Amino acid sequence: MLDLVSLSKRYPNGLLALEGLSLSVAPGEILAIVGGSGCGKSTLLRLISGLDAPTSGRASLDGTPLTAPRPEIGMVFQEPRLMPWLSIDDNVGFGIRHLPASEQKSRINEALARVGLASHAGHWPRELSGGQAQRVALARALVGRPQVLLLDEPFSALDALTRADLQDHLLELWHYDRPTMILVTHDIEEALVLADRIVVMQPNPGRIRVEVTPHLARPRDRLDHEFQEWKYKLLAELDHASRPPGGEELSPAAAI
Amino acid sequence: MSDLQENAPVASGGGGFASLGRGGLGLILPIGLALGWEVAVALHWADGRLLPTPSKVFATLWALGVDGTLPGHLWATLHRVALGFLFGVTAGTLLGAVSGYWTLARRLLDPTLQALRNIPSIAWVPMFILWFGIFETSKVILIAVGVFFPIYLALTSAILGVDRKLVEVGRIFRFSHREMITRILLPATLPSYIVSLRAGLGLGWMFVVAAEFMGAEEGLGFLLVDGQQTGRPATILASITAFAILGKTTDWLLALLSARALRWQDSFKPAE
Ligand SMILES: Nc1ncnc2c1ncn2[C@@H]1O[C@H](COP(=O)(O)OP(=O)(O)OP(=O)(O)O)[C@@H](O)[C@H]1O
Ligand SMILES: [Mg+2]
Numbered sequence: 001m002l003d004l005v006s007l008s009k010r011y012p013n014g015l016l017a018l019e020g021l022s023l024s025v026a027p028g029e030i031l032a033i034v035g036g037s038g039c040g041k042s043t044l045l046r047l048i049s050g051l052d053a054p055t056s057g058r059a060s061l062d063g064t065p066l067t068a069p070r071p072e073i074g075m076v077f078q079e080p081r082l083m084p085w086l087s088i089d090d091n092v093g094f095g096i097r098h099l100p101a102s103e104q105k106s107r108i109n110e111a112l113a114r115v116g117l118a119s120h121a122g123h124w125p126r127e128l129s130g131g132q133a134q135r136v137a138l139a140r141a142l143v144g145r146p147q148v149l150l151l152d153e154p155f156s157a158l159d160a161l162t163r164a165d166l167q168d169h170l171l172e173l174w175h176y177d178r179p180t181m182i183l184v185t186h187d188i189e190e191a192l193v194l195a196d197r198i199v200v201m202q203p204n205p206g207r208i209r210v211e212v213t214p215h216l217a218r219p220r221d222r223l224d225h226e227f228q229e230w231k232y233k234l235l236a237e238l239d240h241a242s243r244p245p246g247g248e249e250l251s252p253a254a255a256i
Numbered sequence: 257m258s259d260l261q262e263n264a265p266v267a268s269g270g271g272g273f274a275s276l277g278r279g280g281l282g283l284i285l286p287i288g289l290a291l292g293w294e295v296a297v298a299l300h301w302a303d304g305r306l307l308p309t310p311s312k313v314f315a316t317l318w319a320l321g322v323d324g325t326l327p328g329h330l331w332a333t334l335h336r337v338a339l340g341f342l343f344g345v346t347a348g349t350l351l352g353a354v355s356g357y358w359t360l361a362r363r364l365l366d367p368t369l370q371a372l373r374n375i376p377s378i379a380w381v382p383m384f385i386l387w388f389g390i391f392e393t394s395k396v397i398l399i400a401v402g403v404f405f406p407i408y409l410a411l412t413s414a415i416l417g418v419d420r421k422l423v424e425v426g427r428i429f430r431f432s433h434r435e436m437i438t439r440i441l442l443p444a445t446l447p448s449y450i451v452s453l454r455a456g457l458g459l460g461w462m463f464v465v466a467a468e469f470m471g472a473e474e475g476l477g478f479l480l481v482d483g484q485q486t487g488r489p490a491t492i493l494a495s496i497t498a499f500a501i502l503g504k505t506t507d508w509l510l511a512l513l514s515a516r517a518l519r520w521q522d523s524f525k526p527a528e
Contacts, residue, residue, distance in 0.1 A: 051424055068430070075428045081421050085443040085520045094439075095429035126522035144429075 001026060002048070002148055002180060007057035008205075009043050017043040019205035020057070027147070028178045032195035034185055034234070036242040040206025041184040045150045048182065049075050061148065074146030074179070078153045080133035082125040082140075088112070089121040092139045111139040114173060131162040135169070142173060148180045156186060164222070167193050171219075188234045192227060193220050198234065202241035209241045308490040313497060316490040320479075330498065332474040333464055336392070337506075340399025341460045345453065347400065348407030353437055355408075356415025369408060377402050378466050385470060395467035402463035403456040410452030414445035447521065450514040454507055461503045476502075 002025040009018040018040045025031050033041050046052040048059055050069040059066040061073070082091045093108045112118045115135040125133060134154060141149060151170075155163040167190055174181060185191050191198045192214055202209040214230045221227060290310040297304035304312065320326035351369070355362040381398060388394035418441055426440045442449070468477020476495045483491030 049428060051427060069428050071430065077421070077424075079421065081425050083422065083425075083440070083443065084522060085446065094425070097435075124520050124522075126520070 002059070002061050002182075004044075004048070004059050005057055007044070007047055007054045007059060009040070009047060009052070010055045016205040018047070018054075019207055021207055022057075023199065023208065025148075025180055025182060027180055030174065030181045030183065030194055030196045032183045032185055032191035032198045033201060034188060034191050034198060034238065035201030035206075035209075036203060036238065037186075039201045039203035039241075041201060042152055043206065044201075045075070045152050045182065045184055048148075049073055049150055051075075071144065072147040074141035074144060074149045076134075076137050076141045076149070076151045076154045078156060080125070080130075080137040082133055082136055084125050086125075087121070088117065088123050088125065088128070088136055091125065091136055092143055094140055095144050107143050111143040112136075114142075114176065115139045115169070131158050131166060134158065134166065138166075138170070138173065142177070142179075145177050146179055148182070151181065151183045153184055153186060155190065163187070163190070164193075168219075170194065188231055188238070189222060192216065192230055192234070193222060200234065200237045200241055210237055212237070306489055308493060312490050313493040316488075316494040317497060320491075320494060326498070328474055329476050329479050329495075330502070332472070332478075333468065333476045334502065336395050336399060336467065336475065337457075337460045337464050339396045340463070341403050341457060343396065343400035344403025344456060344460065345407055348404045348452075348456070349411060349449075352408040352411030353415065353442070356412040357433070357437055357441065362412070366412070369405075373405050373409070377405075377463065381466065381470055390471050394470075395464070395472070398467045399460050399463045402459040406455040406459060407449070407452045410448050410455075411445060414448040415441050418444045447518055450510075450518065453514075454510055457506060457510060458503070461499065461506075465499070 004021060004023045006020045006022050007018055008016070008020055010016050021040075021044065033044065035041055043052070047054050048066060050066050050073070053067065061070070064070075066073070082088075083094065086094065089108050089112065092111050093104050096104055096107060099107070109118065109121070112121055115138055117132060117135055117139070120128065120132065120136075125136070128136065134157075138154070154170075155166050158166065170181075171194060181194075183191070183194060196213065198212045198214065200209045200212065201207065212230075212234065216224075216227060216230065293302070293304075293307070294309045294311060296302045297309045308316075317326065320329075351365060355365045355369075377398065380401065381394075384394040384398055388397060422440055422444060423436070426436050431439065464475070465477045465480070468475040469481060472478040476498050479495040479498075480492055483489065483495065
């Protein structure tokens, strides 16, 4: 169980990026976090991953406080962040150097096969397309078999087709070890395709506006009628979330 | 079809010129000048006493080689440069990595090193002779000092310029300080590090001359002084030629080794 108890984060420049955010995520749950730009989604993931420390509040995994990066928690960033000087297989094995060589080798091969890039093992990162590179980043995060996987807009730089492809792919990968996943996204469809539960955040300061549990059967069909209804509901929530409390109008597009 | 026959030599001539164009274009000027001087002296248009002709220089080089003195000089100089380069690179890499990585070390070290850097290293010569004597130690140290600075400077600033995003990947995987340096920072800075190695090597060759000016019994720098004192410009030029060949060869070797280490780079490749 991942527990966040009234997390707040104030950056050194005085900006309050998160205030009193509390949330619990069950093992194996897929949670999506949506919200407009600047509402603290990346900040939240950085706090959970231990890259940054909260100003107050606390995060814990099964009762263990999260104050520094932990082996049980993996992270996929918005960009692939592959090491350009390492071949693809070495990039995938980057975080499991402590394992015996034979175990590393078999895990790397397995991870690469799962993301469909086994034939690219010896290539350089520069020889991959954006979608392939992001799949390698996924393999790198999964090869250590984390209990919790954090994903910060992992597919936002990709075109719609590749993105839909990778979303389905992510679900397939989830089925192997069923890690808890926290997925930050701008894309409501992405949240609806993947998540068991969706948290909508609002800015100034960053906090949770509403939690939604879409009751949609899996596998989810993006063209399904119910799916579309949920999409409109969430769009409306996001629209409200991005409206300043004073009631000034903002275009819905600004929320996404 | 007789056209074809006539054209053939022209075409092959053109091909030959094109292939010369790649590697050999740079050779035209020096060879032309050398031949011109050779001809001018042969025709008594000029006196080759103060500037000996290339043939005379190579003859001198050959003679020095045959009587066995040249290998000794070459070896002495190479040995000094190699040792000085080794020490300079080691110190520059260690201190550069440390002061690039630890702010505390940088605050402690960097101001002093920056101040020392502004002293022309040759100015240390009298001090080094007093401290370490006139023999090998002071020479090697002078070369090491020359090699040290470009490497220290390049490495420190390159480490400070490494993409935070890559460093965060290392933090997610809980890299120790040593792993962070060896597995992320050093590889990421390798391109600028190699440039600094080549710059350092160039300075090493420069400083070995200065070092050998300060009283050596052997070495190419000694040959220079000897040629001047005995009034033999051909010896001076022979020594300079040997320096040029050695310097170019070692730099080429370094470039060759680094090309392999940098083959991952996704960099601009100019069109032919
Ligand atoms: N290192 C930092 N120092 C100061 N302020 C920061 C820093 N990082 C983020 N912020 C601020 O904190 C707020 C939340 O940023 P965060 O990156 O978490 O937003 P986000 O929800 O991920 O936005 P986006 O969807 O655009 O990625 C923003 O207003 C941002 O300007
Ligand atoms: Mg973000």
